[in-house]
Amino acid sequence: MKKAILISLLMLFALSLSATLGTTWNQYYFRFELINKVELQELTRMISIDNICGNWVYAYANDTEWEAFEKLGYRTQLLPAPSSQFTGTIARNPGEMRNWDAYPTYDAYVAMMTGFATSYPNLCQIVNVGTTVNGRQIIFAKISDNVASHEAEPELMYSGTIHGDEVTGYMLLLRLIDTLLSQYGSDPRITNLVNNAEIWIGPNTNPDGTYYGGNNTLASARRANGNGYDLNRNFPNQNGSTNTGPIQIETQVMMDFALSRHISLAANFHGGAEVVNFPWDYTYSLHPDDSWYISLSHVYADLVQANGPSGYFTSVSSNGVTNGADWYVIAGGRQDWMNYTAQSREVTIEVSNTKMPAASTMPNYWNYNYDAMLSYLEQGLYGIHGIVSDPYGNPLAATITVNSHDTAVSVISTDPANGDFYRYLNPGSYNLTISAAGYPDKVITGVVVNANQKTSLNVTMGELLHQQEISLAPGWNLLSFNIDLGENTIGTIFDNDLRQIKSQSATYSPLVPAHFNNLAGISSGKGYWVNNLSSENLVVQGNLLSTSSSQELASGWNLVAYLPDTQMAVSTALAGINAYLQEVRSLDSVWTPGGGSLSQMQPGKAYWIKVSQACNLIYP
Incomplete structure (x- = not known):
């Protein structure tokens, strides 16, 4: 009965969310007891599930969500907002951040980000990818050795604080930007990363939530955006439907940014637990790359458990990793959207049980996570690194499918700007199908992937077209084409x-x-008489015909095309029909078994050939 009531309320709730809440709204942080975990699949569309401990579910709601949830009759306990316990030190300018033991004001944050590009102009660009509901900037640092160029290298992304009151990742990512830039050229690991990847880092993607109480304080930080919506429940579902209310500005900004890039590997930093959460969140079905995701997650979790204190990264699972749905099901999450829509590989990394730890503890969290953050990014340098191009070396938009492995949610595409792609897989041998519009599919077999190594794979779609040039003299000419003329016609080959x-x-x-x-038309591999008014050079492109193609000759005279692409002695070119060969004529020369003025057969020419009986001509 409760399930039927829940479904009915959800239908009414969806209608009530058709308008935004406005700038004034209440945040409810609460827990309730849930015996049947299956109900979460419906509840996650109504409230923002935050964590599960035993039978207790911790969640957030705005006014509309809370009103609908209360009607369900769960035993509920309101809790203090995590930000109400905030005691962190506030840095008013970048200089006060030098020890990384204070949280920046919003203006100090923007100044720090701007300062990175000013101090390291050859390595860093600061990109404002969009503006929030309340007019704050969503800022990313782009870091690369040739930062002004878009190179054929993996695009890796870290972002943090999509939930405004989860700020540990915010601090870690700010410090990571500083470290990548300041240690470039002296630290071999960092130098290798920056030289071989395009790294995008957005420390705070929900500044309206973090600075809900104003630009100079985090003490009133909230989970949701300025309109009261959880941005990590606001991304479109796989079927295109929405989950919690209309798509928010910040959500659209992140989607536009991700779809304008080709992010191959990413992580979204959260707080409130300590675990690496891998896809899927929205379904119990496994991702086709599930085993690879488990290995990837352990790269991070194993290192932080080794570098952190006893018990760190064990709050959800003893090994520090979890499948998202096994923890709890959510819909509208960014991690899943990045996978099934943006064709990225993204996980969620929860780095602190406390959402807003004391600022004095930030250096400790840095020590726990620094090695893992670098190691995770380094995974983006491994796997299959490929470039798909046409026969002239131009990059192509193409789809890469791992045969007998991929589904629609795991195939990837090239970046059409450079034709590059990055496919991460467990060690093994794989067969790939490359598909590009206008070309037959190409299957590449036996592509070997080794652990912690790069496998380079350059794929050329189609064949390089051969250019045949034929000189016409005024009057009659004998000619033939040794290329596939395709859709060429008499009108496209010859002029007036x-x-x-x-x-x-x-x-x-x-x-x-x-x-x-x-x-009716002109054909490849046939001989023709051509009468032209003046001298002219014909230039036609196409794939070379095979010289092994057989031409049927009748007894007597035959007008024959010359298929080889190099000139050849008559006796050599026609050795296959030597027993029947009686005479060969060009426009002005003749060959007979006893000699004559015609010694060489040439590409672009046609010849009259006389044989004593029907036979098949195959050039050597």
């Missing part, structure tokens, strides 16, 4: 100087009425 073209049995002339013409 054409007077007549004849095959062995048909003719075409633009000078006579159409009903006199019985040569």
Whole structure:
């Protein structure tokens, strides 16, 4: 009965969320007892589940969500907001952040980010990817050795504090930016990362939540954005439907940013628990790369457990990793959206049980997490690194599918700007299918992936077109094409100087009425008489025909195409029909078994060949 009531209330609740809450709203932080965990699949569409401890579910709600939830009759206990216990030191300018034991004001944060680009202009650009509901900036640092260029290298992304009251990641990522820049050139690991990747770091993607009480304090920080919506429940579901209310400005900004890039590996930093959470969050079905995700998550979790105090990173699982849905199901999460829509590989990293730890503890969290943060980014340098291009080296937009492995939610695409792609897989041998519009699919077999190594794979789609040039003299010419003419026609090959073209049995002339013409088109691998008004060079592109193609010759004279792409002695070129060969004629020369003025056969020419009986001509 409760489930039926819940579904009915959810339908009414969805209608009530069609408008935003406005700038004045209440935040409810509470817990309730839940015996049947299955109910979470419906509840997550109504309230923002935060954590589960035993049978107790911890959650947030805005006014509309709280009103709907109260009607369900769960035994509920309101709790103090996590920010109400905040005692952190506030830094009013970048200089007060030098020891990394204070939280910055919003203005100090912006000044720090701007200062990174000023101090390291060759390594760092600061990009304002969008503006929040209340007009604050969502800022990312782009870090690379050639920061002004978009190179063919993996794009790696760290972002933090999508929940405004979870600020440990905020501090870690600010310090990571500083460390990557200041230690470049002296620290080999950092130098290698910056030289071989394009790193994007956004320390705070919900500044309206963090600075809800004003730009100079974190004491009133809230989980949601300025409109009261949990941004990590606001991304479109896989079927395109929305979860909690209309898509918020901050959500749209992040989606636009992610889809404008080709982020191959990412992590979203949270607080309130200590665990690496990997996909999926929205379903109990496993991601096709589930085993790889487990290994990836352990790269981070194993290091922080080794570098942290006893018990660190064990609040959710003893090994520090969890499948998202196994912990608790949510819908509308960014991690899942980044995977099934943006074709990235993203996890959620919860770095502190306390959402807003004392600022004095930030150096400790840095020591616990620093090695793991670098090691996770280094995973983006491994796996299959490929470039897909056309025969001329131009990059292509292509889809990469791991055969007998991928589904629609795990295939990846190239960055069409450079044609590069990055496919992360467990060690093994794989077959890939590369698909690009206008080209036949190409299957690459036996691609070997080794642990902690890069496998380079350059793929050329299609074949390089051969360019054939044929010189026409005024009057009659004998010619043939040794390339695939494709959709070329008489009209596209010859210009207005054409007077007549004849095959062995048909003719075409633009000078006579159409009903006199019985040569419908021109074919590859055939010989033709061509009468042209003036000297002209024909230039046609196409794939070379195989010289092993057989041409059927009738007894007597035959007008024959010359298929090889290099000239050849008559006796060599026609060795396969030597027993029947009686005479060969070009326009002005002749060859017979006893000699003659014709010694070489040349590409672009056609020849009259006389044989004593029917036979098949195959060039060597």
